[in-house]
Amino acid sequence: MFQFTDDCILGVENIDEEHRHLFELINRGMDMIHNEYKGDQYSDIKDLLEDLEEYADLHFAHEEAYMQEICDPELILQRAQHMFFREKILECMVQNIDDNERQRQVLEDLMNFLARWLYHHIIGSDILIGKLPPLEEWMVRENPCEFAEEYKTGIEILDREHKILFEIVERAHHLVRSGAGEPQGGEIMKIIEELKKYTQYHFADEEEYMESIGYEGLESQKRAHEAFIAKLDEVSREQIDVNSRDYQESLIEFLLGWLINHILQSDKKIPGGL
Numbered sequence: 001m002f003q004f005t006d007d008c009i010l011g012v013e014n015i016d017e018e019h020r021h022l023f024e025l026i027n028r029g030m031d032m033i034h035n036e037y038k039g040d041q042y043s044d045i046k047d048l049l050e051d052l053e054e055y056a057d058l059h060f061a062h063e064e065a066y067m068q069e070i071c072d073p074e075l076i077l078q079r080a081q082h083m084f085f086r087e088k089i090l091e092c093m094v095q096n097i098d099d100n101e102r103q104r105q106v107l108e109d110l111m112n113f114l115a116r117w118l119y120h121h122i123i124g125s126d127i128l129i130g131k132l133p134p135l136e137e138w139m140v141r142e143n144p145c146e147f148a149e150e151y152k153t154g155i156e157i158l159d160r161e162h163k164i165l166f167e168i169v170e171r172a173h174h175l176v177r178s179g180a181g182e183p184q185g186g187e188i189m190k191i192i193e194e195l196k197k198y199t200q201y202h203f204a205d206e207e208e209y210m211e212s213i214g215y216e217g218l219e220s221q222k223r224a225h226e227a228f229i230a231k232l233d234e235v236s237r238e239q240i241d242v243n244s245r246d247y248q249e250s251l252i253e254f255l256l257g258w259l260i261n262h263i264l265q266s267d268k269k270i271p272g273g274l
Contacts, residue, residue: 006220007123007220008122010126010129012066012130015062015063015066018055019059019126025055025095028048029114030111039100041103042098045103045107049092052089056086060086063078063126064078066129067129071128071177072129074125077250078126086119088253119223120230124224126249127224127261128258128261143170145166145173151264153263155209158205158206161198161205162202162259165202169195169252169256171191172195172248173256174187174253175248176249188240188248189237192235192251200229206221206267209270213270213271215270217269217272224266
């Protein structure tokens with residue numbers, strides 16, 4: 001069963017409560033999969049899908065309104081992800097589930113999607129809502145990609161590798177700020193691929209360290225790491241070329257924002273440092 005743990009809390013009461021309700025809906029579906037009853041579940045599946053549709057309409061409206069109110073830079077990306085969720089629920093709602101075997105297939109597909117969504121979206125995207133420093137506080141620094149003193153954990157291997165991550169993002173940032181357009185989209189994608197490979201290397205080291213000290217927050221850290229890698233996988237060369245400057249700038253803001261937020265909110269809690 002899925003638990004609503006501290007790493008899923010944004011600190012916005014109504015949004016957190018609605019996320020908690022999503023966990024309950026998903027666990028309801030998981031109960032349907034794992035219970036011993038093998039008979040017709042048509043009504044139960046239809047009820048669950050209708051509740052998920054109602055949840056999406058209510059929650060996404062609240063979340064997007066809040067993000068618009070605080071001028072959150074992730075709003076456009078969030079809207080696209082919300083639309084993807086709605087489309088998936090609609091896709092399941094129009095499936096033929098008259099026979100038991102088809103019910104099982106649709107339910108398992110739905111639960112696999114929701115399990116991925118749960119952590120990739122909440123931990124990969126929602127956790128940043130209201131947490132990103134206002135752009136005027138860090139994007140207008142002389143060098144917003146500088147590995148500042150406030151980001152140090154006091155754990156030598158983590159600080160060393162975090163500094164390299166900032167340096168990789170800094171190279172992409174310089175390309176964008178220098179007026180990089182379509183001709184340099186390929187160069188940015190090369191940096192993103194380098195960032196992905198080094199991030200995977202770093203996450204492996206970080207998780208190994210946490211495991212060696214028996215850190216209780218290891219599992220939530222792993223989920224956050226997986227969500228970030230998934231985000232890097234979504235970076236699109238087509239978007240870089242078509243939307244060029246706007247997409248590139250939002251990409252740099254996301255990379256820096258996630259890195260800063262993850263270090264300050266998660267990595268600095270790992271024992272053994274400052």
